[in-house]
Amino acid sequence: MASRASDDIERAHLRDPADRSFTIHRRLPPASLRPWLRRCWIPVWDVPEGERAEQRVLQFPVCLMITTPAYSRFVGPNPGLSTTVLEGRSWGFGVMFAPAAGAVLHGGGLRELAGGHRELEGVPTLAGLTAPLRELMAQGPDEDEVHAACCALVEERIAGLGPPGxxxxxxxxxxxxxxxxxxxxxxxxxxxxxxxxxxxxxxxxxxxxxxxxxxxxxxxxxxxxxxxxxxxxxxxxxxxxxxxxxxxxxxxxxxxxxxxxxxxxxxxxxxx
Incomplete structure (x- = not known):
């Protein structure tokens, strides 16, 4: 993936301008995978002890995957407002799939997954990614080389989907x-x-x-x-x-x- 994607999803993120607790790194996929992948994003946060930083997002009409030290999920499109509360010091490795990819990866229609999620390890194409992603991210959540290696793991799996129909x-x-x-x-x-x-x-x-x-x-x-x-x-x-x-x-x-x-x-x- 390219070293950095443009900050083109900021309009979806209702970020409080006073919130300086996190950084989001972004990487674009190679052109050959863009029918299936939009981008990877890697949030890294450091919220002062005793505080919470709520992130509110008007999500695009796509599925996501997100792996953190605490959970690893395949997330359906959210018709409402997506909220995530950040606490302490940690990171996430996320993937925004292209619109067509969600149902293919889920293995069926997305009506029942809209506004919800399932465990990443239950998605056949993505199963087995959680452990290596966590191992890589633990080496340096802010490092470009780590991000590139994580993206490569996902790209390899998604390439297996073949050309879009x-x-x-x-x-x-x-x-x-x-x-x-x-x-x-x-x-x-x-x-x-x-x-x-x-x-x-x-x-x-x-x-x-x-x-x-x-x-x-x-x-x-x-x-x-x-x-x-x-x-x-x-x-x-x-x-x-x-x-x-x-x-x-x-x-x-x-x-x-x-x-x-x-x-x-x-x-x-x-x-x-």
Whole structure:
């Protein structure tokens, strides 16, 4: 994997700007594996004794794996807000899979795994990785060489999946289309672009992602909102740019997803 990935998932991470307790290292996969892998990420934290650092993430429509000294899990897509509490001094080794990979690795549809997880050792392609990953990370959680070795272990397993099939490529393309086109605001637009009926699209994303097409669009808009709230754009202008009919609907969506209003998030990020 490349030595560092760009910090392109920060908009999904509702990080408190005052929180300096952790660092996240990132690495991109080789091009040949990108139909299955998006990136590896390695958080390393040192939280003062007696304190806790809650991390809140508006997850992308993908599955993850995360190994720490305490647990090792294969994590389904989270339709809500993902929260993790960091304590003490430790590390994690994580992998963000491509949208198509989740159901293939899980061995079936993702509806039942959405918002949940299973033990990594129960996933056939990934079984046996926990111990060597922990041994490597213990040698130096902040070291590039350690990160590269850990990523290589995962890459070797994922390479065994072989080339993606037609449906795998379609799932990746649908998610990429939604994530990269702010003008795509209606499920009907997505159906038209891929020549699918709405029911067929619903069945496909439900089975392969554990999510609905409407959720994909809402989540993209929330990620855009998080980006905008870190800048100096007026809230009303941001709501209009994101396609909301009025600011109250924008406020409702952000508060429902994050527990905070756009104004509260903006103040925290802009003053932090």
């Amino acid at each position: 037609e449906e795998d490529l379609l799932v990746n393309a649908i998610v990429e289309e939604v994530e990269n086109d702010p003008a795509l605001c209606e499920v009907g637009q997505l159906c038209d672009r891929f020549g699918l009926g709405e029911r067929a699209l619903q069945r496909l994303t439900g089975r392969r992602l554990g999510l609905t097409p409407a959720w994909l669009i809402r989540r993209r808009r929330l990620h855009e909102a998080a980006d905008g709230l870190r800048g100096d754009e007026a809230l009303a202008a941001l709501a209009a740019r994101l396609g909301y009919a009025d600011q109250s609907h924008f406020t409702h969506d952000v508060r429902t997803a994050t527990g905070s209003t756009p104004g509260e998030l903006a103040r925290r990020w802009r003053e932090g």
